[in-house]
Amino acid sequence: MIARDTLKGWGFVAPALLWTLAFFVVPFVVMGAMSLATLEGRTLVWGFSLANYAELAQKAYLWRAVLVSLEITLTVTVLSILLAYPLAWIIAFRVPPRWQRLALLLAILPFWTSYVVRSYAWLLVLSREGVVNKALMTLGLIAEPITLANTRIATVTGFVHFFVMLLTLTIFANLIQLSPNYRRAAMDLGANAFQTFRHVILPLTLPGIVTGAFLTFVLCIGDYITPQILGGNNELTVPQVIMVQLGRRADFPLASALAIVLMGLVTLAYLGCARWLRLDRI
Amino acid sequence: MTAPVSIQHVDHWFGTYQALTDIEMEIAAGEYITLLGPSGCGKTTLLSVLGGFIAPSVGRVLIGGADMTHVPPAKRPTTTMFQDYALFPHMTLRDNVGFGLRMGGMGRRARHAKAEEMLGLVGLADAANKRPHELSGGQRQRVALARALAVSPDVLLLDEPLGALDLKLRRAMQDELKRIQRAVGTTFVHVTHDQEEAMAIADRIVVMNAGQIEDQGPPARIYQKPASLFAAGFMGEMNRIPAKASAHGIETPFGQLPLAAPGAGPLTLCLRPEAIGTGAGALFIGPATVRDAAFFGTHCRAHLSPEAAPDLTLIAHLPAASCPAEGETITLAADPAAASVFEAA
Amino acid sequence: MRVLPWIYLTAAFVFIYLPVGALVLFSFQGGGLPVPPFDGPSLRWYADILGDEDLVAALLHSLAVAGGSSAVACTLGFLAAYGLARHVMPGSALVRGLLIAPLTVSYLIVGLGLLMVLQRLGLPLSLMTAGIGHVVINLPLCFAIIYASMGAQQQNAERAARDLGAREWQVVTLVTVPMLMPALLAAFFLSVTLSWDEFIISFLLTRFDVTLPVEIWSLLRSGLSPRLNAIGSLVFLVSIVAVFLAELLIFRKRP
Numbered sequence: 001m002i003a004r005d006t007l008k009g010w011g012f013v014a015p016a017l018l019w020t021l022a023f024f025v026v027p028f029v030v031m032g033a034m035s036l037a038t039l040e041g042r043t044l045v046w047g048f049s050l051a052n053y054a055e056l057a058q059k060a061y062l063w064r065a066v067l068v069s070l071e072i073t074l075t076v077t078v079l080s081i082l083l084a085y086p087l088a089w090i091i092a093f094r095v096p097p098r099w100q101r102l103a104l105l106l107a108i109l110p111f112w113t114s115y116v117v118r119s120y121a122w123l124l125v126l127s128r129e130g131v132v133n134k135a136l137m138t139l140g141l142i143a144e145p146i147t148l149a150n151t152r153i154a155t156v157t158g159f160v161h162f163f164v165m166l167l168t169l170t171i172f173a174n175l176i177q178l179s180p181n182y183r184r185a186a187m188d189l190g191a192n193a194f195q196t197f198r199h200v201i202l203p204l205t206l207p208g209i210v211t212g213a214f215l216t217f218v219l220c221i222g223d224y225i226t227p228q229i230l231g232g233n234n235e236l237t238v239p240q241v242i243m244v245q246l247g248r249r250a251d252f253p254l255a256s257a258l259a260i261v262l263m264g265l266v267t268l269a270y271l272g273c274a275r276w277l278r279l280d281r282i
Numbered sequence: 283m284t285a286p287v288s289i290q291h292v293d294h295w296f297g298t299y300q301a302l303t304d305i306e307m308e309i310a311a312g313e314y315i316t317l318l319g320p321s322g323c324g325k326t327t328l329l330s331v332l333g334g335f336i337a338p339s340v341g342r343v344l345i346g347g348a349d350m351t352h353v354p355p356a357k358r359p360t361t362t363m364f365q366d367y368a369l370f371p372h373m374t375l376r377d378n379v380g381f382g383l384r385m386g387g388m389g390r391r392a393r394h395a396k397a398e399e400m401l402g403l404v405g406l407a408d409a410a411n412k413r414p415h416e417l418s419g420g421q422r423q424r425v426a427l428a429r430a431l432a433v434s435p436d437v438l439l440l441d442e443p444l445g446a447l448d449l450k451l452r453r454a455m456q457d458e459l460k461r462i463q464r465a466v467g468t469t470f471v472h473v474t475h476d477q478e479e480a481m482a483i484a485d486r487i488v489v490m491n492a493g494q495i496e497d498q499g500p501p502a503r504i505y506q507k508p509a510s511l512f513a514a515g516f517m518g519e520m521n522r523i524p525a526k527a528s529a530h531g532i533e534t535p536f537g538q539l540p541l542a543a544p545g546a547g548p549l550t551l552c553l554r555p556e557a558i559g560t561g562a563g564a565l566f567i568g569p570a571t572v573r574d575a576a577f578f579g580t581h582c583r584a585h586l587s588p589e590a591a592p593d594l595t596l597i598a599h600l601p602a603a604s605c606p607a608e609g610e611t612i613t614l615a616a617d618p619a620a621a622s623v624f625e626a627a
Numbered sequence: 628m629r630v631l632p633w634i635y636l637t638a639a640f641v642f643i644y645l646p647v648g649a650l651v652l653f654s655f656q657g658g659g660l661p662v663p664p665f666d667g668p669s670l671r672w673y674a675d676i677l678g679d680e681d682l683v684a685a686l687l688h689s690l691a692v693a694g695g696s697s698a699v700a701c702t703l704g705f706l707a708a709y710g711l712a713r714h715v716m717p718g719s720a721l722v723r724g725l726l727i728a729p730l731t732v733s734y735l736i737v738g739l740g741l742l743m744v745l746q747r748l749g750l751p752l753s754l755m756t757a758g759i760g761h762v763v764i765n766l767p768l769c770f771a772i773i774y775a776s777m778g779a780q781q782q783n784a785e786r787a788a789r790d791l792g793a794r795e796w797q798v799v800t801l802v803t804v805p806m807l808m809p810a811l812l813a814a815f816f817l818s819v820t821l822s823w824d825e826f827i828i829s830f831l832l833t834r835f836d837v838t839l840p841v842e843i844w845s846l847l848r849s850g851l852s853p854r855l856n857a858i859g860s861l862v863f864l865v866s867i868v869a870v871f872l873a874e875l876l877i878f879r880k881r882p
Binding site: 012026034118165221 | 632633635636639640642643644645646647649650653660661662663702703704706707709710711713714715716717719722725726728729731732733734735736737739740741742743744747759760762763766770795820823824826827831839840843844847851855856858859862863866867869870874
Binding site: 179181182184185186187188189190191192195199200203204 | 333334335354355356360361362364365366368370371372381382384385386429430433
């Protein structure tokens with residue numbers, strides 16, 4: 001009886017499982033094998049060579065890309081949490097309950113803009129002729145337009161904009177599900193607003209924050225569009241370098257090695273915060 | 283520590299809904315009070331007013347003689363034990379119980395000693411390093427009590443503290459709460475909708491309904507001589523017998539009774555089931571047919587149709603030893619001193 | 628202290644709406660540059676893009692890929708969730724982990740891996756291959772959303788149906804699916820939105836027929852233009868409609 005039930009269960013799971021195996025796991029294995037292959041001229045030689053990884057360690061434009069990616073991703077993650085937490089807090093505890101849903105909906109609405117369009121929109125805002133420069137000049141804060149587009153500032157701004165919305169959503173969900181009695185109990189026992197936050201609310205929302213931070217890390221470090229449109233080509237991130245390998249030189253082995261490195265960074269981030277992660281709650 | 287509480291003419295509105303109407307109450311230092319009533323009667327709102335979570339629309343709250351009406355919860359000599367306990371899940375029991383002391387600036391060593399002492403008081407001395415999720419419901423309830431008492435409040439406010447426990451545990455915890463209250467001497471204000479719990483535990487019961495106080499007094503007095511029809515019904519099972527005022531008192535289907543009529547209109551005579559018996563009594567009900575009877579250990583609970591008023595069904599608690607059979611006719615009488623008369627609702 | 632939260636809230640909203648606001652405002656620009664000063668309103672750029680056959684084709688491609696891949700992802704996700712939630716299976720935690728795994732991998736890597744496999748097999752790139760990629764990234768989300776909403780309440784209703792003589796397929800179609808409709812629709816529309824906006828997988832896995840984000844990308848090379856603003860505003864509008872539909876369908880049932 002149990003065996004029949006199990007068989008039925010596998011029947012239901014099989015399509016999804018096969019799809020994931022065929023189009024996710026197999027490509028992944030191929031990519032791993034590819035990272036160990038080499039290009040001789042234009043022909044691909046399968047093998048077990050660490051040449052691609054060695055090249056990565058030797059060539060400055062490759063390992064610098066890893067550093068740039070890490071710097072940008074960490075900056076973005078920290079900034080986004082610092083900006084999103086107060087926003088989520090205000091919506092959860094300061095906005096009257098009847099307006100809460102609307103406030104949250106509005107706060108994350110532009111989240112649903114296509115990321116190509118969103119990056120373009122920031123380019124518009126940050127360009128020499130754009131809204132920010134025009135506003136600063138009208139206010140008399142600057143005399144000449146400053147260069148914002150095609151810099152790391154623009155990349156970080158574009159990323160932070162996106163992840164503030166994402167994190168506001170996850171942190172809000174975390175805050176609102178806490179029993180209001182936790183805050184009441186803390187205040188009742190003599191804690192002031194800061195102590196209540198520091199000793200009660202922050203530890204209780206930490207799993208949510210870490211989950212959001214991990215999500216930010218994963219999405220940010222693997223994104224090609226935002227740095228490509230907003231950062232220009234002054235400094236390249238790992239995804240940009242991967243695309244260069246694919247486009248100009250069709251160097252799949254090196255691109256695969258870079259992708260594996262990217263995966264390695266994500267795995268490190270995962271191990272770093274596994275203690276608090278609740279991936280089942282994403 | 284302990285202090286008296288004085289609630290003076292408190293009204294409270296939520297928008298256009300009046301949750302509390304003209305609440306007047308004096309609580310002596312060290313008294314154990316229960317606020318009893320159905321859900322939505324305003325008892326939890328009143329507790330929130332005492333705890334400082336709600337500032338009343340009108341009126342004053344004095345604790346230990348000082349006006350506390352607009353003092354925030356943190357600055358009041360009260361602590362609240364919440365219905366869901368609100369134990370901090372990321373802290374050990376020691377840190378939970380010591381939380382208020384830490385906020386008050388007490389040093390680590392003294393705080394831990396005091397927290398462990400409080401855990402000892404509630405019988406959890408060995409569990410100081412555990413976290414709330416490792417405990418049973420009854421144990422959590424004890425920790426919440428220890429946490430609230432650790433800061434030595436003058437007044438402890440308990441919001442349905444036993445509501446989440448099963449019946450057997452609830453009865454055991456009642457005795458425990460009473461013991462701890464006697465040991466610390468703090469004024470306890472305890473909200474509940476369970477009248478048995480209220481009677482078991484309170485020095486004085488305050489019966490509330492629709493935002494008003496219906497009755498307040500010692501459990502025995504409220505049970506035997508309730509001040510209102512609502513209080514009579516809420517305190518336990520009650521026979522309601524229609525009556526009207528007459529020249530010599532009141533007139534019932536079972537004859538005249540020399541009881542003072544509270545009004546000229548239709549009246550209700552209230553008789554507890556245990557006040558009706560087969561023995562002698564000044565209120566003679568007469569022969570009645572037993573519709574059914576069930577054995578309850580301490581008594582026999584019977585539904586009866588009196589011949590004098592066949593439309594009426596009386597409930598009587600008869601001695602367990604003499605449980606009548608179904609269809610049997612027995613002669614009933616009651617003591618009018620155990621009866622109360624109200625205007626009919 | 629009282630006004631500080633409101634100042635922060637306002638500042639946050641300005642930051643959040645600055646790019647979208649500029650995008651939409653300058654899509655109505657009269658002149659040829661989408662920068663201040665605003666000299667509209669004019670609808671000329673909307674007329675311009677709606678007359679552009681390549682763009683309209685890309686838009687239709689995007690809708691087809693989004694709708695098709697979401698339907699597949701939702702169906703597979705539902706079946707897997709039903710199997711895992713309702714049947715006793717050894718290693719079910721491992722299966723769940725495997726199904727969720729693509730969530731933690733960059734779209735770029737998913738696309739790159741698929742691209743290499745397709746090239747090895749000599750299969751041509753098309754909208755179909757992009758759709759396959761979109762199912763890979765949306766399946767974990769659909770599965771997670773539907774799995775999370777398969778509570779004990781549904782299970783009891785299913786048992787009752789079985790008790791009353793319904794066969795397995797009747798239980799699924801008459802009880803489980805209707806009860807899970809809000810979650811199914813939420814998963815579908817979320818998936819549509821993500822697929823509609825997705826760039827990198829579409830970019831790597833399509834060749835001649837492309838989706839809208841890829842088309843926009845190629846237009847971007849010629850720099851800022853009110854045309855792009857108009858396209859972007861329309862894309863945004865479609866996403867918002869999908870989000871509102873999801874919102875409406877889910878929360879209408881929960882008063």
